[in-house]
Amino acid sequence: MYLYNSATHKKEEFKTHTPGRVEMYTCGPTVYHFAHIGNLRSYIMEDVLEKYLRFAGYDVNRVMNITDVGHLSSDADTGEDKMLKGAKRENKTVLDIAKFYTDAFFDDCRKLNIKTPDVVQPATGCVEEYIKIITRLMDTGYAYFAGGNVYFDTSRLSRYYIFNDHDEDDLAVGVREGVEEDANKRNKNDFVLWFTKSKFEDQALKWDSPWGVGYPGWHIECSGISMKYNGEFLDLHCGGVDNAFPHHTNEIAQSESYLGHPWCPHWFHVHHLNDPAGKMSKSKGEFLTVSLLEKKGYDPLAYRWFCLQSHYRKTLLFTWENLDNAAAAYNKLLNRIASLKPEDSDVDQTVFEEYKAKFIQQVGNDLNTSMAVTAVFDALKAKTGDATRLAIIGEFDKVLSLSLLEKAAAIREKAAQATTAGGGDYVVTGEGDPAIDALVLQRYEAKKAKNFAEADRIRDELKAQGVEITDIKGGASWKRV
Ligand code: AMP
Ligand code: ZN
Numbered sequence: 001m002y003l004y005n006s007a008t009h010k011k012e013e014f015k016t017h018t019p020g021r022v023e024m025y026t027c028g029p030t031v032y033h034f035a036h037i038g039n040l041r042s043y044i045m046e047d048v049l050e051k052y053l054r055f056a057g058y059d060v061n062r063v064m065n066i067t068d069v070g071h072l073s074s075d076a077d078t079g080e081d082k083m084l085k086g087a088k089r090e091n092k093t094v095l096d097i098a099k100f101y102t103d104a105f106f107d108d109c110r111k112l113n114i115k116t117p118d119v120v121q122p123a124t125g126c127v128e129e130y131i132k133i134i135t136r137l138m139d140t141g142y143a144y145f146a147g148g149n150v151y152f153d154t155s156r157l158s159r160y161y162i163f164n165d166h167d168e169d170d171l172a173v174g175v176r177e178g179v180e181e182d183a184n185k186r187n188k189n190d191f192v193l194w195f196t197k198s199k200f201e202d203q204a205l206k207w208d209s210p211w212g213v214g215y216p217g218w219h220i221e222c223s224g225i226s227m228k229y230n231g232e233f234l235d236l237h238c239g240g241v242d243n244a245f246p247h248h249t250n251e252i253a254q255s256e257s258y259l260g261h262p263w264c265p266h267w268f269h270v271h272h273l274n275d276p277a278g279k280m281s282k283s284k285g286e287f288l289t290v291s292l293l294e295k296k297g298y299d300p301l302a303y304r305w306f307c308l309q310s311h312y313r314k315t316l317l318f319t320w321e322n323l324d325n326a327a328a329a330y331n332k333l334l335n336r337i338a339s340l341k342p343e344d345s346d347v348d349q350t351v352f353e354e355y356k357a358k359f360i361q362q363v364g365n366d367l368n369t370s371m372a373v374t375a376v377f378d379a380l381k382a383k384t385g386d387a388t389r390l391a392i393i394g395e396f397d398k399v400l401s402l403s404l405l406e407k408a409a410a411i412r413e414k415a416a417q418a419t420t421a422g423g424g425d426y427v428v429t430g431e432g433d434p435a436i437d438a439l440v441l442q443r444y445e446a447k448k449a450k451n452f453a454e455a456d457r458i459r460d461e462l463k464a465q466g467v468e469i470t471d472i473k474g475g476a477s478w479k480r481v
Contacts, residue, residue, distance in 0.1 A: 001056060001364040004313060006163045006244060007267045011366055014266060016235040022053050022060045023230040025264075026117060027222055027239035027247065030067040031101035032086030035108055036287045037303060037318065038273035038280035042240040044304055045270045045312040047114040049238070049367055051399045056360050062117040063229040066105075068098040068124050069205050070195070071218040081203065094204040098122070108290040111300040113401035119229045123216070127207045129224035130216045133258045134193045134209075142257040143193055147184035150194040150211050152254055155187045161252050163244040163267065191250045192217040219250040227255070234264035241269040270312045276319060288318065301402055302327035308369040308400060330402070335433045336380055337393060337408035338415070345385025355379060355392045363399065372400055411435045427475035436467055440476050443469075 001014040016022050026046050029035050035043075053060050071082045086097040106116065134150055137143035142156050154160045181188070195203075196214035206213050216224075226234055239248060248267065255263040272279060280287060290300050306326035310316050355375070362371045379392040390405065397404045415434035426444050428437045439458055446455040462469060468481045 001053070002366055003266065003268065004366050005266050006269045007161070007265065012266075014236075016058070017233040020057070020059055022058045022235050023233065024050060024053075024060055024062040024236045024238065025222065025226040025230055025234055026062065026064040026237075027243050028064040028066045028120070029101075029105050030071045030082050030282075031098050031105060032082040033101060033282045034287075034289045034291070035105050036280050036282055036289060037293070038288075039240070039282075040108060040112060040114075040290065040303075041273040041307050041316065042238075042270040043109065043114050044112060044307045045367070045369070046238045046268070047401065048308065048369055048372075048399060049236075049268065050115065050117075051401065052363055052367060055399050056364060061119075061230060063119040063121065063226060064117040065221055065225045066098070066102055066120060066122040067218065067221065068094070068102070068122045070123065070216050070221065084204065087204065098124075108300075111290055111294075112304050113301065113403060115401075121225045121229065123221035123225070124205060126221065126224050126228060127209075127216060129228050130194070130220045131209050133220065133224055133227075133254065134211075136258055137193065137254060138210075140257070142254075144186065145211060146186070148196040148212065149184060149192050149214075151185060151190045152193055152250065152257075153186060154189040154191075154253060156257070157253055160189055161249050163248065163269070189246070189249075191219055191246065193220050193254065219247055220254060222247070222251050223255040223258070227259075232259055232261075232263075236266045236268060237264045238268045238270070241271050244269050268312075271315045273307075273316045273318050276317070280318075293323075298323060298327055299330070301407075302330045305330040305373070305402060308373055308402075310370060312367060312369070331435075333376065334404065334407045334411060335435045337390070337404055338411035338434045339432045340380075340386040340390055340408075342387045342390050345387045347391045348384050348388045351382060351384045351388050352391055352395070355382065356395055359396055359399075369400075372396065376400070376404065411438075414438050425474070428478070429472075429475070430467075430478040431480060436462070436465070436478060439467075440469060440478055444476070 002011050003014045004011045026043075029039060050060055050062050068083060069081070072080065083094045083097060086101070087094045090097060092100075102122070108114075109116065134143060137152065138145075138150065141153070143150050143152050145151075182192075194209060194211050194214055194216060196209075196212040203215055206215055226237075237248065237251075244267070252263060274280065275288065290303070293300060293303055303323065303326070306323055307316070309326065355378075359372065359375050362368060362375065365371070376393055376396055379389050379396065382389055382392065394405045412434055415438040426441065428440045430436055430440070439462055443455050443458040443462070446452070446458060459469070462478070466480050467478050469476050469478045
């Protein structure tokens with residue numbers, strides 16, 4: 001696979017420390033609120049990456065943290081702990097908030113067909129790891145104690161790594177959101193490894209440590225959790241692009257100073273989903289969630305489709321119109337798959353393997369997900385039987401996870417039920433779309449039962465899909481206009 005690496009600023013052949021095995025780490029959510037659909041864009045793209053790697057034959061160990069302590073409202077260690085903010089907002093304990101929003105996050109993931117990583121570790125469960133790392137950093141002079149906190153000393157590094165897309169101006173992150181800079185820092189990029197009294201007044205969760213009772217900083221959790229479950233050589237680290245600096249920069253600084261050798265060669269950053277008002281944020285009051293999409297009648301997988309159609313390294317603009325277009329295209333594809341007739345033929349293994357090899361090669365070009373979607377349309381047109389087409393589509397869906405075969409089968413099933421309901425006395429002919437056939441039959445059934453309101457509703461639904469019905473003797477025929 002060729003993958004863009006934001007650490008080297010170029011597309012590279014993806015290589016791993018142990019051939020055939022990928023140690024993969026993903027920065028997980030901060031569970032003080034629901035995930036917005038921007039956060040979930042990152043998790044969808046990382047999910048496709050993991051599934052692609054497995055599909056291409058790698059053995060993958062994927063680890064993710066859950067941030068339930070230490071992430072302050074500014075990424076540069078100032079402001080309030082986000083978890084505490086959530087607890088105050090809802091008048092609950094930090095633990096209740098963490099549990100509720102962790103469950104909500106995995107509910108959203110399930111709806112979006114995002115697989116749960118092999119290891120999911122809440123940050124509060126690994127404090128011993130952080131203390132072990134910080135102790136060595138103190139012993140070797142990479143960390144210092146000031147004003148009650150332990151800081152990483154970035155002046156000890158020959159190079160404090162800054163990813164591409166970031167320059168010196170971004171280092172002013174400490175003054176973002178109008179928050180004061182921390183006067184204890186010796187250098188402006190130094191960051192907190194362990195908090196005690198200076199930030200401590202209200203902190204609900206605290207642990208004993210060699211530097212006093214306190215709690216870990218945000219960055220140390222990812223290094224600690226990754227080293228515990230991925231080992232000392234990580235192959236692939238993922239996150240949204242806003243994590244690149246300072247979070248990932250700081251992860252590299254502390255991990256490599258602790259280990260004494262390079263830690264993770266490959267960095268994968270997903271660019272943001274923006275709404276027309278700008279960057280999405282959980283702290284902005286009302287924000288877009290999967291539940292809101294559902295409430296408005298969208299299938300969450302139509303959102304997954306929307307994300308897959310664009311490249312992960314491009315900013316993606318969310319509008320309802322864009323989502324409507326994606327939902328219509330997704331439904332159209334499902335209906336086309338539903339019209340395939342698997343009983344027509346056997347699977348042609350040669351064609352199947354040929355399509356699979358092409359898919360691995362095309363999608364392996366920097367995770368080209370729009371090409372992966374196009375590959376499904378190509379499979380529909382393949383010069384072969386329907387059974388082979390369906391087998392190819394099912395195979396591609398191991399990476400896409402759009403439930404293509406399941407949803408197409410449900411459409412077929414609904415159509416079959418509707419035909420039975422018609423009792424065979426009413427024949428629908430059209431353009432070979434079982435979902436439309438079913439609606440036309442349902443309209444007939446409604447009229448027969450004198451449920452004219454329902455019949456009109458179905459007629460309007462068909463009209464909205466551009467379908468025109470003509471009553472003919474013994475049934476109806478339809479066409480798209
Ligand atoms: P958080 O819960 O704030 O720690 O963020 C969870 C993940 O979502 C991180 O990987 C972020 O980098 C990512 N993220 C945050 N905002 C966006 C956005 N608008 N679009 C895509 N990813 C985002
Ligand atoms: Zn992280």
